[in-house]
Amino acid sequence: MNSYGVFLNLTGRRCLVVGGGPVAERKITGLLDCGADVTVVSPTVTDVIAAHAETGTLKWEARAYREGDATRSFLVIAATDSKELNRHVYEEAEASGRLCNVVNDQSIGNFTVPALVRRGRLQVAVSTGGAAPAVAKRIRRELEEHFGFEYAAFLDEMAEIRQLLLGTVRDERRRTKILQILAESELLTLLRDGRGEEARRLVEDCLGGHEI
Ligand SMILES: C[C@@]1(CC(=O)O)c2cc3[nH]c(cc4nc(cc5[nH]c(cc(n2)[C@H]1CCC(=O)O)[C@@](C)(CC(=O)O)[C@@H]5CCC(=O)O)C(CC(=O)O)=C4CCC(=O)O)c(CCC(=O)O)c3CC(=O)O
């Protein structure tokens, strides 16, 4: 069965990571990038996690997992090297209706973490359905070649134009048409090549009198 792909809003949400090795560190980096309120429960952690704890970016409880820990967070990542413990964490999380990722046992857990390309507001997520994470990583790298940083500026520009049109162009079909034309246009490459004046003219022509 396929997994259902979603993007979670984790801003300010309590997220628990059990374990503090390199795998936990990678998942934690992703959580912090999304503004999550991260607590790590683990007797030992990597230098990077310790540095985050030092600066207050996350909370580190330097101890072993305790009964009930997983029942109090929106999302839980079971990232220890013990399959038995991770299963226990998952069972407690599942019983209390939490989202739970298990890093070393594909037979359990209710979500997996994709490989991600990030370009400003653009995110491209890659899943292999757990078949081969190293292939997900390879595809992520290939996508990074194709989707350069120009996409960040392009999206910012398109978002601004879209907001303007939502407020000024009543006719939905017309609005959609303008946005489709701009999305498919040369605007992306003009912005990438620093041809700001031509980009501005292209947008103006497309908008036909709507100020931006
Ligand atoms: C199911 C899943 C659960 C989850 O963790 O969410 C899972 C599970 C496991 N991974 C294992 C191994 C590796 N994982 C990676 C890398 C990544 N793993 C990630 C996600 C996922 N890994 C989920 C499925 C994603 C999908 O659908 O493809 C990525 C995409 C996202 C992230 O972690 O941030 C990140 C790349 C990020 C990037 O670079 O973009 C590498 C490569 C490397 O490290 O270079 C290896 C070694 C090579 C190999 O084994 O393939 C093992 C065996 C451990 C062992 O041998 O004991 C298990 C356990 C099992 O399969 O049972």
Ligand SMILES: NC(=O)C1=CN([C@@H]2O[C@H](COP(=O)(O)OP(=O)(O)OC[C@H]3O[C@@H](n4cnc5c(N)ncnc54)[C@H](O)[C@@H]3O)[C@@H](O)[C@H]2O)C=CC1
């Ligand atoms: N899903 C993924 O992306 C990947 C998963 N893995 C698997 O993930 C697991 C973790 O990998 P690493 O981080 O490299 O392992 P690691 O051995 O470096 O780290 C394990 C961490 O768990 C902590 N821990 C142990 N007992 C604990 C307890 N009772 N309570 C709380 N924390 C406890 C340890 O203190 C340590 O910080 C391994 O089983 C590995 O095979 C490996 C590669 C990728």
